[in-house]
Amino acid sequence: xxxxxxxxxxxxxxxxxFTTTASLWVAALMPASDPTVASGQRMDxxxxxxxxxxxxxxxxxxAGDPLGAARDAALDLAPLFDVFILAPDGxxxxxxxxxxxxxxxxxxxxxxxxxxxxxVAPRIVFEDTDLAGYTxxxxxxxxxxxxxxxxxxxxxxxxxxxxxxxxxxxxxxxRFVVRPVRALQQAGRRVAAGDLSVRVAPGVGARKDDIxxxxxxxxxxxxxxDTLLSSQxxxxxxxxxxxxxxLARLQALISIARQSGSDDDLERLDRMExxxxxxxxxxxxxxMFARLQARAEVERHPTDVxxxxxxxxxxxxxxxxxxxxxxxxxxxxTPVIEVDSGLIHSAIDNVVRNALRHTPAATAxxxxxxxxxxxxxxxVEDDGPGVPESxxxxxxxxxxxxxxxxxxxxxxxxxxxxxxQRSVRLHAGVIRASNREPSGLRVEIVxxxxx
Amino acid sequence: MAxxxxxxxxxxxxxxxxxxxxxxxxxxxxxxVTRRHDGAAGVAAxxxxxxxxxxxxxxxxxxxxxxxxxxxxxxxxxxxxxLTARGDDIDRILGLEIGADDYVPxxxxxxxxxxxxxxxxxxxxxxxxxxxxxxxxxxxxxxxxPGAQSALxxxxxxxxxxxxxxxxEALVRDAGTVVSKDAIARHALGxxxxxxxxxxxAHIANxxxxxxxxxxxxxxxxxxxxxxxxxxxxx
Numbered sequence: 001x002x003x004x005x006x007x008x009x010x011x012x013x014x015x016x017x018f019t020t021t022a023s024l025w026v027a028a029l030m031p032a033s034d035p036t037v038a039s040g041q042r043m044d045x046x047x048x049x050x051x052x053x054x055x056x057x058x059x060x061x062x063a064g065d066p067l068g069a070a071r072d073a074a075l076d077l078a079p080l081f082d083v084f085i086l087a088p089d090g091x092x093x094x095x096x097x098x099x100x101x102x103x104x105x106x107x108x109x110x111x112x113x114x115x116x117x118x119x120v121a122p123r124i125v126f127e128d129t130d131l132a133g134y135t136x137x138x139x140x141x142x143x144x145x146x147x148x149x150x151x152x153x154x155x156x157x158x159x160x161x162x163x164x165x166x167x168x169x170x171x172x173x174x175r176f177v178v179r180p181v182r183a184l185q186q187a188g189r190r191v192a193a194g195d196l197s198v199r200v201a202p203g204v205g206a207r208k209d210d211i212x213x214x215x216x217x218x219x220x221x222x223x224x225x226d227t228l229l230s231s232q233x234x235x236x237x238x239x240x241x242x243x244x245x246x247l248a249r250l251q252a253l254i255s256i257a258r259q260s261g262s263d264d265d266l267e268r269l270d271r272m273e274x275x276x277x278x279x280x281x282x283x284x285x286x287x288m289f290a291r292l293q294a295r296a297e298v299e300r301h302p303t304d305v306x307x308x309x310x311x312x313x314x315x316x317x318x319x320x321x322x323x324x325x326x327x328x329x330x331x332x333x334t335p336v337i338e339v340d341s342g343l344i345h346s347a348i349d350n351v352v353r354n355a356l357r358h359t360p361a362a363t364a365x366x367x368x369x370x371x372x373x374x375x376x377x378x379x380v381e382d383d384g385p386g387v388p389e390s391x392x393x394x395x396x397x398x399x400x401x402x403x404x405x406x407x408x409x410x411x412x413x414x415x416x417x418x419x420x421q422r423s424v425r426l427h428a429g430v431i432r433a434s435n436r437e438p439s440g441l442r443v444e445i446v447x448x449x450x451x
Numbered sequence: 452m453a454x455x456x457x458x459x460x461x462x463x464x465x466x467x468x469x470x471x472x473x474x475x476x477x478x479x480x481x482x483x484v485t486r487r488h489d490g491a492a493g494v495a496a497x498x499x500x501x502x503x504x505x506x507x508x509x510x511x512x513x514x515x516x517x518x519x520x521x522x523x524x525x526x527x528x529x530x531x532x533x534l535t536a537r538g539d540d541i542d543r544i545l546g547l548e549i550g551a552d553d554y555v556p557x558x559x560x561x562x563x564x565x566x567x568x569x570x571x572x573x574x575x576x577x578x579x580x581x582x583x584x585x586x587x588x589x590x591x592x593x594x595x596x597p598g599a600q601s602a603l604x605x606x607x608x609x610x611x612x613x614x615x616x617x618x619x620e621a622l623v624r625d626a627g628t629v630v631s632k633d634a635i636a637r638h639a640l641g642x643x644x645x646x647x648x649x650x651x652x653a654h655i656a657n658x659x660x661x662x663x664x665x666x667x668x669x670x671x672x673x674x675x676x677x678x679x680x681x682x683x684x685x686x
Contacts, residue, residue: 244558245465247558248559249468252472252558254560255475255560256474259478259479280558284536307676311677
């Protein structure tokens, strides 16, 4: 269970327990209200009356059965109070049981006229002056619930029930609030991770409250994003397909033209083919960048970065030969790390190609791999013109042209470094560029070994 | 359709493109091209006629190229070359995993396509002419039967595609020594390795998955940085 759940549970529970205790306490402290005071005074008068009758019966000229009169009085008052006449031996003259509370009160010799706690303790009034050892006691009967509550063990059970019930109520409330919030939270995370098929509303059941509304709004939002993204993806796919079909036909036409072409034509056909390949590569890059933008997670598998970079350098070196450039590779032992090798391949490949494009003829691009337990680092350096200090971060934006030398027929201001940055960031890595002395650019890619 | 012709089944939804490819192959001479424009028709044709090679576009309508490839593989062993759009690395690997023999990026130079077709056929011819009694290759628990083109681990047959079998064969023939990617490509794909060519690596990845580690837990196929791959012999 989450901390959120426990926090709600505990605070609700505390509030319920506190309010219940406080209200009971305040009720107990409240002075007896007027009707009850009046009832106490009435008991006083009645007890005095019964005592007088008893006295008269004991000693008066018309002395009859002293107990008979008192008995009558006791029975007359029965609907209002229990009236006991206790013989000197402490027993009720009518043989009824006298409760423990009454005995204690008598022993203390203090009238409970005002009822300290009328809920749990009965109001008791007695008189024993000049009654030849007899005592007249009036006890205000308690309501059945109060009678039960007057017992100590019942009060303990009551306390336990209060604690359990309030805890249960608090837990239910907490669950009621926390469950949908947790569901929303998890859904939010999945959406952030790129899963736009998540829906929360079916999970909140038949609720119609604000939280349910929030879930519905969340779903509506996710569905909207899903639609937008998938239509964007579809557009990308369609555009790529639509652009590539004529490109493929054009390529096929060039191949056919070549079959019967003259030598003059062949040279132009070569150039057409080269431009066509560039166009195709550019479409591929744009598509890849679009796909990367939509991704939030990578599929990692153990990868030997040194081997990966070696392959890239070998491939790049073959292409570089034509322009009399070199690719120098150097590596330390580095740990095998968990990355999406396809993405990291394209990231490093793009950086190396970029360097190769800008380094002057008869120079070399130097690629170095090192690492330790925490990170693997790839450094690519060229002898090109570098970029203005202010543009060192800008070069990772797609199609941004900065002050690097216009490179003839090489496409500049491309999208390669943007792809590299996106791929590296998806791996929680860092890519940064800096200028070299006297000239040249140095791009550093750092990938954490742990994720 | 003369017998000496190479029978090619070309499955691509772009009719104009298939016409151009047919025209080119016609001019090259020695090819007979059958054109189909959706996956289902392609599969039906592949099952009905014994082609020498099938060229299959990945982005087909209705039944996509991978699904078509899976169905073709379920029926026949005809070599398949996939046409893939550049930048679809994942798709490419996927294509090889199901059992494509090679891939050609599209748009492509048609000479390159022809070269790939011929390479596959050369390889196929060599395999077909292999004597069924040729020597069985044995390394540790692995047994290769060149005649039947099958690989066995103990008594269990490992289901390999034609290209995968040949990659493994190239490694096992020289087990314990490093075999370069180029040599593997020549043996298994009938062609040289190209720059940015990951097909051998993809086949190796599939082999590792299908064969699992050696009984004592080590990787069967070792990557030798910058040089190639090596099938580990148990000391």
